[in-house]
Amino acid sequence: MRIERVADAASDAVADYAALTDVALRTATEAERGLYIAESAKVITRAIAAGHRPRSVLxxxxxxxxxxxxxxxxxxxxxxxxARQLEATTGYRVHRGALAAFERPQLPDVGALLAEARRVVVLEDIVDHTNVGAIFRSVAALGADAVLVTPRCADPLYRRSVRVSMGTVFQVPWTRVGEWADTATRLTERGFTTAALALADDAVPLRTLAADPPERLALVFGAEGDGLSRQALRAADLVVTIPMAHGVDSLNVAAAAAVVLYALGEPV
Known part of the structure; x- marks a missing residue:
C-alpha cells in the first residue's frame, strides 16, 4: 500500500475514476479495460473478502x-x-468518501455454474442498474444459488449495481449467457424447469408453484416496462404470476424477485 496525495484531479494517476456519472461511457469502457469500481468502505471490504484484487484506491x-x-x-x-478533488475527478459528490478500482474477475463457465445449482435467477435485458443490484441482494438473502445475465442486461459490476447490492454481487455466483436458444438448451440439459414471471391467461399463481416447486428451477425476470421477450416466454416450461389487488397489474422487477424468492423459500 503506497499513500499518494492527489495534486491534480485530472491526472492519469486517477483516470480510472474519471467521469463516473457518465453511464454510457463507463458501461462501454469498464469491461473493456478489465476493471470495475466499488464505492464505500463496506463494499470495498466485501470485494477484497471475496478474493477480488484492487488496483488502486481513491x-x-x-x-x-x-x-x-x-x-x-x-x-x-x-x-x-x-472532497473537492473527489468531485472534480468523479463528476459527483462522493458522500461515502471511498472508491476503489478492482480487477474485473473472469466469469465462470455457464455449464460449471449450473452443475451445482438447484435454483437460479435469469435476468433478461434488465437495463436499470439499481434493479439489478437489488435483485442480487435478494438472491443472496433469500436462497437462490446463481444468476444468469443475458447479453443486453445491465452490468452487475457497474458501480451503482454494486452499491445497491451492498456488495452481495461478490458472493452470488453469476455469469453472462448467450441468446435464448442456447440458454434454454443448457437449462433443459441440466434438468431445470424454467418459470417465466409474466402476465398471461394461462399463468400459474405463485402460491401454486411454491406449494410444490421443482427440484431444479430457473426463474426468469424481464425488463422494466417491456417485460419478457417472446423468445423467453417460448422457452419457458410455465408462466408464473404474482396475484395483484386493487387493479395493480405488476410490481417493480426487483420487488417481484424478492417476493418470488421469499415465497419459494430456500432450495431443498
Missing part, C-alpha cells in the same frame, strides 16, 4: 484508518483527495 483521508487492515497486503497506490 478516498478522503478520514476513511483511510478503517481500510488500512484490508489494503495493507496490496502493493497499490492509495490516492488521498479532499
Amino acid at each position: 478516498l478522503e483521508e478520514k476513511w483511510l484508518p478503517g481500510l488500512v487492515p484490508v489494503l495493507e497486503p496490496f502493493d497499490i497506490p492509495v490516492h488521498l483527495a479532499d
Whole structure:
C-alpha cells in the first residue's frame, strides 16, 4: 500500500475514476479495460473478502484508518483527495468518501455454474442498474444459488449495481449467457424447469408453484416496462404470476424477485 496525495484531479494517476456519472461511457469502457469500481468502505471490504484484487484506491483521508487492515497486503497506490478533488475527478459528490478500482474477475463457465445449482435467477435485458443490484441482494438473502445475465442486461459490476447490492454481487455466483436458444438448451440439459414471471391467461399463481416447486428451477425476470421477450416466454416450461389487488397489474422487477424468492423459500 503506497499513500499518494492527489495534486491534480485530472491526472492519469486517477483516470480510472474519471467521469463516473457518465453511464454510457463507463458501461462501454469498464469491461473493456478489465476493471470495475466499488464505492464505500463496506463494499470495498466485501470485494477484497471475496478474493477480488484492487488496483488502486481513491478516498478522503478520514476513511483511510478503517481500510488500512484490508489494503495493507496490496502493493497499490492509495490516492488521498479532499472532497473537492473527489468531485472534480468523479463528476459527483462522493458522500461515502471511498472508491476503489478492482480487477474485473473472469466469469465462470455457464455449464460449471449450473452443475451445482438447484435454483437460479435469469435476468433478461434488465437495463436499470439499481434493479439489478437489488435483485442480487435478494438472491443472496433469500436462497437462490446463481444468476444468469443475458447479453443486453445491465452490468452487475457497474458501480451503482454494486452499491445497491451492498456488495452481495461478490458472493452470488453469476455469469453472462448467450441468446435464448442456447440458454434454454443448457437449462433443459441440466434438468431445470424454467418459470417465466409474466402476465398471461394461462399463468400459474405463485402460491401454486411454491406449494410444490421443482427440484431444479430457473426463474426468469424481464425488463422494466417491456417485460419478457417472446423468445423467453417460448422457452419457458410455465408462466408464473404474482396475484395483484386493487387493479395493480405488476410490481417493480426487483420487488417481484424478492417476493418470488421469499415465497419459494430456500432450495431443498
